[in-house]
């Protein structure tokens with residue numbers, strides 16, 4: 243972020259994400275970052291509706307080129323900034339009191355930008371809203387591949403709460419609506435305690451490949467992991483990141499933290515795998531940051547670094 247952009251932020255009090263040009267009306271661009279100021283799909287510990295503000299604030303003053311991973315192996319390659327051609331499209335106008343209407347707003351807004359050829363990065367908001375983005379993008383591109391990084395499988399049938407849509411059901415919904423191709427869906431970071439086997443059986447039968455943190459770390463499975471991650475990108479693809487995939491020591495300010503999570507390096511390795519896909523992801527998201535909870539500032543900082551790597 244240049245001094246000029248930083249000064250504009252200080253002068254206006256507005257902090258567009260990573261200092262990107264703020265533009266509320268859909269138009270052709272490389273991509274657009276959209277906030278989702280809603281957490282109507284959260285069961286416990288709300289707060290994610292304020293995530294977009296925390297993420298924008300944490301991005302203030304941050305450089306737009308990630309440091310090359312290594313500086314001692316030959317000459318580092320300095321490419322263009324990760325954010326070239328990206329816009330901050332502001333927040334999606336969601337009412338905090340209706341999950342159904344908010345989902346429609348997400349679908350409509352993502353759809354309008356995607357119609358302009360833009361890739362989309364959502365800043366959550368709770369994880370239900372991934373469903374809105376998938377509905378919009380699948381309508382234009384057909385069933386998507388999905389790399390889903392999360393502590394939870396998010397494929398509950400909704401019976402426990404009497405509703406088919408909340409932040410723990412969206413993937414089941416996406417599979418049933420054929421928004422994703424289950425053969426190209428890979429989940430990584432799963433470790434949350436369960437009440438029963440129902441969700442995992444559903445996903446397994448659908449053909450989804452599931453990876454726990456221990457699986458990800460097993461050197462004997464490295465080749466299989468590489469193949470699974472590559473399979474996601476054999477067609478239009480989406481990358482969804484629930485911040486609770488990371489260890490709560492790093493990212494405590496999420497609705498449902500689960501101990502024993504991924505490190506930053508492990509998460510970045512998953513994100514970087516998407517760079518090997520023949521085409522870059524069409525849509526991505528960073529969900530579930532709840533800045534009302536303890537450790538919000540550090541959590542937001544980690545999230546912003548992940549966003550930068552997503553864009554690079």
Ligand SMILES: [Mn+2]
Nearest residue numbers: 369392396484
């Ligand atoms: Mn989730």
